[in-house]
Amino acid sequence: MKDNTIVTFENVSFKYEKEWVVRNVDLTIKEGQFLGLVGPNGSGKSTLIKLMLGLVKPDHGSVYLFGKPIKQYKDWQEIGFVSQKANSFNSGFPATVMEVVKTGLVSRVGAFKFFTKKHKEKARQALKFVEMEDYAHSNIGELSGGQQQRVFIARALVSDPALLILDEPTVGVDARHVTEFYDLLARLNKEQGITLLMVTHDIGTITDHATHVVCMNKTVHFHGASEEYKEFNEEDLNKLYGHSVQQLTHNHDHEVSPK
């Protein structure tokens, strides 16, 4: 695991209560990939991310981050996270865009106890990258969902993450701006070399942007390059999302047995 592997799941299973929510998941994310994670509602996507962020612990199996068992992993500033609920500030929320972005530096600034010019410049550059520098002094609550999401990406960028995880970031983004949003993510991946993991509902367009796709429903049904996913797409996706999901499970060795 000394290679360029950023995330490894080894036979990971997890349940909150009685039912398995994540089952026998093997997964690797390599440096430089833009991985799209798709699956029906309730298929365990957000839980997989919680496992990756150490917010819940596997019942079986192991998670490794940057080659280290997650228990030993300490460099959390290497991982940025943008949640699907990020864009829920109402218009009265009392913070400017610049202030929100600077909160991404809090763990670094801690040692100095104040923000220096350098920090401010870092925040400004991040806002520039997401094309929101003109809004630095606007109130965060006054922005559209898509603009707020860009600001949250800027906040994640100021700590120079190697891996950026986004959980349904386009929820609340106006349909007209979704493409621009994906273009921004592609630039992050290509120009800044940031490895991306994005949970998304946009199964139709994900292959235009992601380099790799994981399709899960508790267990992983597909993991491969976007090109291969396009073929899988036509054959199996309807089954996976439709009512015949259980039927499909017969074709997969380590899927949960239907009840």
Ligand SMILES: Nc1ncnc2c1ncn2[C@@H]1O[C@H](COP(=O)(O)OP(=O)(O)O)[C@@H](O)[C@H]1O
């Ligand atoms: N905190 C929780 N406690 C109990 N069950 C949960 C909790 N969070 C999620 N679940 C259940 O786990 C399953 C997977 O949820 P989730 O990972 O959020 O799926 P997805 O993100 O794919 O929609 C769902 O059945 C959901 O109801």
Ligand SMILES: [Mg+2]
């Ligand atoms: Mg979810």
